[in-house]
Amino acid sequence: xxxxxxxxxxxxxxxxxxxxxxxxxxxxxxxxxxxxxxxxxxxxxxxxxxxxxxxxxxxxxxxxxxxxxxxxxxxxxxxxxxxxxxxxxxxxxxxxxxxxxxxxxxxxxxxxxxxxxxxxxxxxxxxx
Numbered sequence: 516x517x518x519x520x521x522x523x524x525x526x527x528x529x530x531x532x533x534x535x536x537x538x539x540x541x542x543x544x545x546x547x548x549x550x551x552x553x554x555x556x557x558x559x560x561x562x563x564x565x566x567x568x569x570x571x572x573x574x575x576x577x578x579x580x581x582x583x584x585x586x587x588x589x590x591x592x593x594x595x596x597x598x599x600x601x602x603x604x605x606x607x608x609x610x611x612x613x614x615x616x617x618x619x620x621x622x623x624x625x626x627x628x629x630x631x632x633x634x635x636x637x638x639x640x641x642x643x
Contacts, residue, residue: 542601565579
């Protein structure tokens with residue numbers, strides 16, 4: 516196997532895990548504290564907008580390469596094993612990928628808040 520084949524396999528596995536976590540966040544046997552974290556990780560992973568845009572060199576891919584896999588690893592530990600096994604089985608059968616418009620809206624609001632903060636700072640710093 517080549518490195519590229521291994522990477523493709525790992526990416527497919529992460530996508531399936533993310534769908535399983537999405538299902539686990541909606542599962543009635545998942546503890547509410549885990550549901551909050553798991554739902555956040557799944558929503559961010561399925562969000563069409565990144566917190567750090569990919570066009571920013573190096574840093575833009577940090578969320579895709581570090582934050583999402585780390586969040587998935589932590590979320591997997593929070594979900595009870597029987598629930599996760601059931602959700603993994605369901606995720607393997609699904610062909611569609613959910614899209615989180617709510618997470619996209621949160622990311623847009625964060626960017627707007629940062630932009631407003633920057634404008635206020637700039638006005639105060641450079642006002643004569």
